[in-house]
Amino acid sequence: xxxxxxxxxxxxxxxxxxxxxxxxxxxxxxxxxxxxxxxxxxxxxxxxxxxxxxxxxxxxxxxxxxxxxxxxxxxxxxxxxxxxxxxxxxxxxxxxxxxxxxxxxxxxxxxxxxxxxxxxxxxxxxxxxxxxxxxxxxxxxxxxxxxxxxxxxxxxxxxxxxxxxxxxxxxxxxxxxxxxxxxxxxxxxxxxxxxxxxxxxxxxxxxxxxxxxxxxxxxxxxxxxxxxxxxxxxxxxxxxxxxxxxxxxxxxxxxxxxxxxxxxxxxxxxxxxxxxxxxxxxxxxxxxxxxxxxxxxxxxxxxxxxxxxxxxxxxxxxxxxxxxxxxxxxxxxxxxxxxxxxxxxxxxxxxxxxxxxxxxxxxxxxxxxxxxxxxxxxxxxxxxxxxxxxxxxxxxxxxxxxxx
RNA sequence: GUGACUGUAGCUCAACCUGGUUAGAGCGUCGCCCUGUGGAGGCGAAUGUUGCGGGUUCAACUCCCGUCAGUCACCCCA
Numbered sequence: 047x048x049x050x051x052x053x054x055x056x057x058x059x060x061x062x063x064x065x066x067x068x069x070x071x072x073x074x075x076x077x078x079x080x081x082x083x084x085x086x087x088x089x090x091x092x093x094x095x096x097x098x099x100x101x102x103x104x105x106x107x108x109x110x111x112x113x114x115x116x117x118x119x120x121x122x123x124x125x126x127x128x129x130x131x132x133x134x135x136x137x138x139x140x141x142x143x144x145x146x147x148x149x150x151x152x153x154x155x156x157x158x159x160x161x162x163x164x165x166x167x168x169x170x171x172x173x174x175x176x177x178x179x180x181x182x183x184x185x186x187x188x189x190x191x192x193x194x195x196x197x198x199x200x201x202x203x204x205x206x207x208x209x210x211x212x213x214x215x216x217x218x219x220x221x222x223x224x225x226x227x228x229x230x231x232x233x234x235x236x237x238x239x240x241x242x243x244x245x246x247x248x249x250x251x252x253x254x255x256x257x258x259x260x261x262x263x264x265x266x267x268x269x270x271x272x273x274x275x276x277x278x279x280x281x282x283x284x285x286x287x288x289x290x291x292x293x294x295x296x297x298x299x300x301x302x303x304x305x306x307x308x309x310x311x312x313x314x315x316x317x318x319x320x321x322x323x324x325x326x327x328x329x330x331x332x333x334x335x336x337x338x339x340x341x342x343x344x345x346x347x348x349x350x351x352x353x354x355x356x357x358x359x360x361x362x363x364x365x366x367x368x369x370x371x372x373x374x375x376x377x378x379x380x381x382x383x384x385x386x387x388x389x390x391x392x393x394x395x396x397x398x399x400x401x402x403x404x405x406x407x408x409x410x411x412x413x414x415x416x417x418x419x420x421x422x423x424x425x426x427x428x429x430x431x432x433x434x435x436x437x438x439x440x441x442x443x444x445x446x447x448x449x450x
Numbered sequence: 451g452u453g454a455c456u457g458u459a460g461c462u463c464a465a466c467c468u469g470g471u472u473a474g475a476g477c478g479u480c481g482c483c484c485u486g487u488g489g490a491g492g493c494g495a496a497u498g499u500u501g502c503g504g505g506u507u508c509a510a511c512u513c514c515c516g517u518c519a520g521u522c523a524c525c526c527c528a
Contacts, residue, residue, distance in 0.1 A: 159451075160519095
């Protein structure tokens with residue numbers, strides 16, 4: 047047997063306890079907020095038939111993680127969550143109750159060349175509503191998203207909103223270039239359009255046209271919804287040059303930006319995609335929603351200092367004074383644990399007390415229980431607060447009432 | 451997928467350009483001072499197949515090729 051180098055695959059990551067706890071924190075808030083708006087969790091398989099993804103969107107299928115399974119079927123790892131959800135709509139159309147609201151937080155896989163913030167397995171967070179054609183649905187999804195960023199503690203998140211229908215006279219290739227305006231500037235956009243075969247005069251006029259688009263009734267409905275939901279005016283904005291270069295985008299389109307983190311790139315974006323749903327599900331169901339980058343959101347929250355410190359999940363460490371008192375320490379830790387408090391018992395009676403305290407200190411465990419012969423004789427324990435250094439004596443029968 | 455840069459101790463880096471005896475430092479880790487009390491301090495200790503494989507050479511961390519991984523740009527981003 048050869049020795050295997052301990053290493054994750056290119057673009058794949060481990061999440062050690064601290065990071066895993068942060069991710070769990072984010073996931074919990076996202077789910078919780080979704081559920082307060084009536085959105086239900088949905089999960090779909092990691093593996094789908096390759097045909098589900100291939101050819102549905104765009105012609106480029108190079109980035110699929112695909113292979114043949116043991117039965118010779120062509121399969122692919124989940125490439126996004128929108129397409130499987132459209133499949134669900136086709137498959138369970140009779141059992142779903144419309145309007146159908148769902149959120150989904152699952153890993154997605156793309157065989158991209160990894161860079162910072164760009165991995166081959168990453169978590170995607172989608173919020174969508176199906177069965178409502180009115181812009182009020184788009185507005186609701188935007189409101190839920192903004193609510194999430196508010197609850198996470200961001201000072202401000204901004205929804206940049208536009209309506210793809212207002213660009214009906216502009217060809218898709220031009221839209222895809224205009225979408226890069228912020229990144230490459232006006233000249234870059236025109237240059238790119240020309241490279242794609244659009245003549246200069248037309249390219250310039252497309253850009254001008256888009257830059258001068260005025261908000262329509264649809265945008266107004268969305269703004270009214272957001273205003274009534276209590277979001278102040280600096281949380282949403284009409285952005286005529288926002289294009290979202292997805293061929294299937296239609297109707298309202300929007301992106302979410304966190305100004306205090308990164309003014310120029312979004313943490314997520316959404317659109318209406320009725321036609322895509324019909325194509326995949328063969329059902330006429332309206333649908334709109336947003337895809338949010340889970341990793342990017344966590345990164346922003348960390349940068350803005352919003353993530354609590356997850357040094358240790360334990361509130362209390364019960365030390366073991368000696369082998370003779372091992373059973374006493376077991377009993378003490380269990381009686382604290384009964385109160386639904388995270389307690390760890392130091393797992394080795396041979397280790398000196400100072401080492402045990404050092405361990406508590408390093409792991410960031412706030413309270414330490416010390417029970418030596420003197421304490422046990424008197425039916426008490428010493429409770430030490432590692433943060434303040436204070437130490438008090440507690441009667442054993444009162445330990446269950448302690449608050450940590 | 452295309453192009454560029456990087457890879458030395460757990461971490462951040464030095465030595466590489468101009469090949470030459472035992473590859474260094476800081477931080478961290480561990481031990482002791484401290485046999486019933488952590489954070490500070492003092493003293494001491496351990497650690498590297500120089501990412502991996504091959505080539506050139508009397509001699510390779512150093513030069514060359516390949517490979518793996520990371521980073522950046524492009525591409526892409528449902």
